[in-house]
Amino acid sequence: MKKYDQLSSLVWLAFAFYIGIESLRLPLGSWRDPGPGFLPLGAGIGLAILSLTVFSQARFRTEERTRQGWYSQERWKSLLVILGVLFGYALFLDFLGFLVSTFLLLVMLFRLVEPQRWVVAIGGSALASIASYIIFEVWLKTQLPKGIFGI
Amino acid sequence: MEFFANLHMAFSIAAQPENLFFCFLGVLIGTLVGVLPGLGPVATISLLLPSTFHITPVAALIMLGGIFYGAMYGGSTTSILVNIPGEAASVVTCLDGYQMARKGRAGPALGISAFGSFIAGTMAVILIMLIAPPLANLALKFGPPEYFTLMFLGLTVLTYLASGSMVKALMMACVGIFLGTIGTDTISGLERFTYHSYTLMDGLGLVPVIMGLFGISEVLFNIDEQATKREVFQTRISNLLPTREDWRVSLFPMIRGSLIGFFLGILPGGGAVIASFGAYALEKRISKHPEKFGTGAIEGVAAPESANNAASQGAFIPLLTLGIPANVVMAILLGAILMHGIKPGPLLMKQHADVFWGVIGSMYIGNVMLLILNLPLIGIWVRILKIPYPILFPLILLFCLIGSYSLNNNVVEVAIMILFGIVGFLMKKFEYEGAPMILAFVLSPLMENALRQSLIMSHGSFTIFVTRPIALFFFAGAIFLLVSPLIPGLKKRPQRGEIG
Numbered sequence: 001m002k003k004y005d006q007l008s009s010l011v012w013l014a015f016a017f018y019i020g021i022e023s024l025r026l027p028l029g030s031w032r033d034p035g036p037g038f039l040p041l042g043a044g045i046g047l048a049i050l051s052l053t054v055f056s057q058a059r060f061r062t063e064e065r066t067r068q069g070w071y072s073q074e075r076w077k078s079l080l081v082i083l084g085v086l087f088g089y090a091l092f093l094d095f096l097g098f099l100v101s102t103f104l105l106l107v108m109l110f111r112l113v114e115p116q117r118w119v120v121a122i123g124g125s126a127l128a129s130i131a132s133y134i135i136f137e138v139w140l141k142t143q144l145p146k147g148i149f150g151i
Numbered sequence: 152m153e154f155f156a157n158l159h160m161a162f163s164i165a166a167q168p169e170n171l172f173f174c175f176l177g178v179l180i181g182t183l184v185g186v187l188p189g190l191g192p193v194a195t196i197s198l199l200l201p202s203t204f205h206i207t208p209v210a211a212l213i214m215l216g217g218i219f220y221g222a223m224y225g226g227s228t229t230s231i232l233v234n235i236p237g238e239a240a241s242v243v244t245c246l247d248g249y250q251m252a253r254k255g256r257a258g259p260a261l262g263i264s265a266f267g268s269f270i271a272g273t274m275a276v277i278l279i280m281l282i283a284p285p286l287a288n289l290a291l292k293f294g295p296p297e298y299f300t301l302m303f304l305g306l307t308v309l310t311y312l313a314s315g316s317m318v319k320a321l322m323m324a325c326v327g328i329f330l331g332t333i334g335t336d337t338i339s340g341l342e343r344f345t346y347h348s349y350t351l352m353d354g355l356g357l358v359p360v361i362m363g364l365f366g367i368s369e370v371l372f373n374i375d376e377q378a379t380k381r382e383v384f385q386t387r388i389s390n391l392l393p394t395r396e397d398w399r400v401s402l403f404p405m406i407r408g409s410l411i412g413f414f415l416g417i418l419p420g421g422g423a424v425i426a427s428f429g430a431y432a433l434e435k436r437i438s439k440h441p442e443k444f445g446t447g448a449i450e451g452v453a454a455p456e457s458a459n460n461a462a463s464q465g466a467f468i469p470l471l472t473l474g475i476p477a478n479v480v481m482a483i484l485l486g487a488i489l490m491h492g493i494k495p496g497p498l499l500m501k502q503h504a505d506v507f508w509g510v511i512g513s514m515y516i517g518n519v520m521l522l523i524l525n526l527p528l529i530g531i532w533v534r535i536l537k538i539p540y541p542i543l544f545p546l547i548l549l550f551c552l553i554g555s556y557s558l559n560n561n562v563v564e565v566a567i568m569i570l571f572g573i574v575g576f577l578m579k580k581f582e583y584e585g586a587p588m589i590l591a592f593v594l595s596p597l598m599e600n601a602l603r604q605s606l607i608m609s610h611g612s613f614t615i616f617v618t619r620p621i622a623l624f625f626f627a628g629a630i631f632l633l634v635s636p637l638i639p640g641l642k643k644r645p646q647r648g649e650i651g
Contacts, residue, residue, distance in 0.1 A: 001582070008581040012322060019329050022344060031611030036336035036343055039599045040329050047325040053318050075375050079576075082371065082548070083569065089552060090565040102549065109545035113374065116541065128546060132553060140202040142557040 005058035013051040019044030078113045085109060097147020098137070102129040157280060161512030164505050170213050173206065174513045177214035178521050181221020186229055186532045190547050191239075192222035194366035196483050197358040198554035200490075208491035209506050213513040215487055219480050220272065220463045220514065223423060224521050227264040227456050228532050231257060240423035240459035243431045247444060247451030254447050262391040263401050263449055264456035265525045271409035271457035272518035275464035278413055279511055283500070287472040290497035295608065296615050299601035300625035302475060302594045305419025307629040309478075309587050312425050317636060320587045323578075327588035330355055331595020338603060350563040357486045359555040359564045360592065361479070363571025364578075364585045366551040370544045371576040391526050393449070401453035404434050412458030416465025422478040423459040423466075430458035464514055471499055471507055475594070479586055482593035 023044055029035025089105045096104070106125035110116045116124070136142040164170065184195045196215050203211035226241035231248035244264065251260040293301075310320035333344045334354030345351040393401070411433060412426035434454040435444045444451050466477040474496035476482040488495050493503055500507045555568040575585055609615035617623045 004581050008583070012326075015326070026341060026343060027339070031606060031613075033611075034603045034606055036332075036339045036341045039595070039602065040332045040343065043325045043328040043332070047322055047329070050318050050322040050325065054316070054322070057318070078374055079371055082374070083573065086367075086548065086552070086569050086572075087566070090562050090569065093556065093562055093565070105552075106545050106549065109548065110541070113544075114541040120542075124542065128549065132549060136202075136553055136557065141205060142201065142553070143560050144553075144557070145560070 002058045002061055005054055009051045009054040009058065013048055013055070016044050016048035016051055019047065081112050082109065085112070093147075094145045095147055097149050097151055098144035099129055099133055099151045100147060100149060102132065153284070154280060157284075157508060158512075160504065161280075161508040162516075163512075164209065164509035165213070165512030165516050169207070170210050170509060170513060171516065173210040173214040174217050174517050175520055177217020178221035178224075178517045178524065181218035181223075182225035182521065182524060182528075182532070183535070184218070185222035185225020185227075185241075186535055187543070190550070191365060191369075192219050193479055193483065194362055194369075194547075194551065194554075195222075196480060196487075197361045198366075198550050200358055200483065200487055201554070201558045203487060204490070208488065208493055208503075209509040211487060211491060212484065212506060212510045213517075215484055216467065216510055216514065217517045219484075220460060220517065221521060223456075223459045223463050224265065224268050224525055225532065226459075227268075227452075228261060228525075228529065229536060231260045231264070231452070232533060233536060240427050240463075241456075242424070243427045243455045244452055246431070247446070247448050250445065250447035251449065251452065256447065256449075258390045259393040259397050259449065260452050261529055262526065263393045263397060263453050265391075265522055266393070267401065267405045267408070267453045267457040268460040269518050269522045270405050271412060271461040272464060272514065272521075274406070274409045275413050275416075275461040276511060276515045276518075279464065279468055279514075282417075283468055283472050283507075283511075286468065287497045287500050290473050293473070293497070293621065294619075295601040295604035296619055296622040297625065298473075298475075299598055299605055300616055300622045300629065301419065301473070302598045302601070304625045304629040304632075305469075305475060305477065306587065306591055306594065307632045308418055309590055311632040311635075315582050315584065319583050323583055323585070323588040324591040327591025327593075328595045328598070330360070330588070331592045332599065337596070337600070348563070350559075350561055350567070354596075355567065355592075356555075356558060356564050357483060357593065358558050359568035360571050361483065361589060362551045362555050363568040363573075364575035364589065365479075366547065367569060367572025368575025368579060368585075370547055371572060372579050373540065374544065375576070391529070397449050401449050404430075404450040404454035405457040407433060408454035408457035409461040412461030413465040415458075416462030416477065417468045419469055419475055419477045423462040426458040426462035427455035430454040467510065467514075470495055471510070472497060474499075475597070476590070479589045482590060485593065 019040055023037040023041035026037030026040070027035035028037045028041065085105060085108050089101055093101050103125050106128055107121050110121035110124060111118075115121075133144065137144045165174065180195060180199070181192060184190045184192060196218050199215065199218070203214065206214075223240055226236055227244050227248065230236045230241040230244040231252050234245050234249040236242045236245055248260045248264070251257065306324050310317055310324055331354075333351055335342050335345070335352050342352060408430035411430045412423070415426040415429060416422060431444075431451060431454055434450050435441050438444065438448075438450065440448070463480075466481050469475045469477045470481045470485060474485070474494065476485045485495060488506075493499070493506060551568065552565060555565050556562065558564060578585060605615050606613075615622070616626050
């Protein structure tokens with residue numbers, strides 16, 4: 001955990017710098033009348049100090065809790081597939097329309113991570129996309145995108 | 152007499168057919184998501200938030216509230232039968248509940264947790280009716296300094312009670328405050344951190360952020376940890392009714408659990424998780440047979456299950472009387488109330504009496520529904536538990552996608568959600584908690600306004616926070632919590648991961 005804490009605290013420190021620099025571009029106001037940059041700058045400074053605390057605590061900690069690595073190529077493949085499919089869905093949703101893109105999304109999720117039989121994947125996807133269409137579009141009157149097929 | 156007049160008003164509103172229907176729907180959905188690991192009340196409420204625009208604000212709050220306390224009921228079922236808590240507030244129920252199930256006493260364990268929740272819910276409703284009106288009157292005296300210090304205290308309590316490092320929890324609160332400042336500044340009208348994105352001008356949406364942090368990240372985490380296979384304990388669940396001896400042993404733990412839960416629930420930053428751990432720890436400490444805890448002691452189920460239910464209802468008090476959410480779920484409900492054009496706060500009880508009392512009345516009716524719903528339907532919940540995760544997770548992801556899209560019909564918000572899903576996943580891996588971030592994110596605009604108004608009032612002097620008695624009280628409490636871990640000799644701060 002020691003190494004992870006050092007690594008993550010440095011990432012947060014960098015984020016704190018980003019917040020600080022961007023906040024300074026906004027009017028800070030005065031103590032009497034704080035401007036829009038006041039609170040974000042405060043949050044950035046706080047985050048920086050705390051990140052350094054976590055870093056130094058981890059640096060001087062002797063005990064090393066052993067735990068599973070946070071990265072493993074095999075497990076991460078599924079995660080990247082899922083994220084890719086999700087981003088693809090966001091990208092094509094307006095173009096393909098809700099029914100088509102949802103059906104494709106579900107088929108891929110059912111097949112790509114822990115492959116289900118085709119019957120289950122296609123049948124389940126069709127059922128779930130139509131059911132969610134009925135619940136959200138017809139019943140709850142949510143405006144779902146129609147896409148090029150008009151559905 | 153006012154008490155009875157309020158009681159009458161509460162029930163007459165809650166018993167209207169529309170409100171009854173949405174109350175039923177809420178507790179049913181709540182129990183369902185409580186049973187399903189990986190889909191908690193937070194994600195569900197944010198998912199259904201957009202759909203509540205078509206119903207009245209009272210019905211919307213009744214339904215969303217029902218999901219919250221319904222999930223507390225449902226969560227215990229999985230804790231007892233599978234040793235997997237359906238949601239965080241039922242973690243501690245696993246300890247004795249699962250052991251009871253292994254000894255063939257799954258029935259009484261499920262039964263006592265349902266009865267315990269019911270008794271706690273009933274006590275909580277009565278306490279809310281007694282406490283809320285005077286508290287709202289007191290809150291009318293609050294000015295910006297009091298509100299600022301109270302929210303500051305709330306955030307501090309949440310970080311103090313964080314399950315891991317307090318420093319990390321404080322970091323997440325800072326990040327949350329920053330995220331809350333994204334968008335157009337309400338006072339100056341200037342854009343902050345928007346980079347000319349139309350979506351960001353209104354600020355980051357609560358729904359995509361929460362569904363990413365709690366919905367998507369949970370799915371990614373489960374798949375990564377391969378926590379996808381689980382066994383349902385194969386036992387015939389017969390005789391749900393606890394015996395007379397069970398009742399004798401559990402009655403006082405239930406009452407104590409309800410009281411602890413209720414008061415921890417009111418405290419901003421407290422909440423159901425801490426309440427359930429607190430109640431369990433107390434019972435173990437005062438028990439004549441502490442060694443029995445962890446081996447299937449029925450008190451170990453009754454106390455935390457009562458506590459988490461009482462806490463989830465007590466949490467409505469700061470929201471409805473002060474307009475300050477005590478926990479993440481209340482933060483989403485705050486968003487829901489605001490979207491309906493109602494400003495929660497001390498005046499809610501006067502200006503929107505129907506909303507206030509209707510919600511409170513519905514909680515009692517909801518508890519009766521849950522009792523009726525839970526006991527006979529346990530067989531169905533067990534069957535739902537057997538749905539394999541590879542089938543379940545695509546559906547959870549689909550719900551999140553629809554939820555984040557349908558709020559504003561905006562694909563950018565879907566992308567924001569996925570992004571926060573990745574952030575949330577990494578935060579889990581590196582042991583940073585999401586709850587302080589979300590609470591700070593929601594409180595940030597309120598805190599900023601209160602801070603800026605306070606400083607304008609005091610001509611830039613920070614002494615305004617220590618010269619007004621109520622503000623000083625809140626401020627001193629927060630500072631005490633912040634420095635107490637540094638004082639040697641003070642007892643180590645309690646953590647959610649530790650029991651008794």
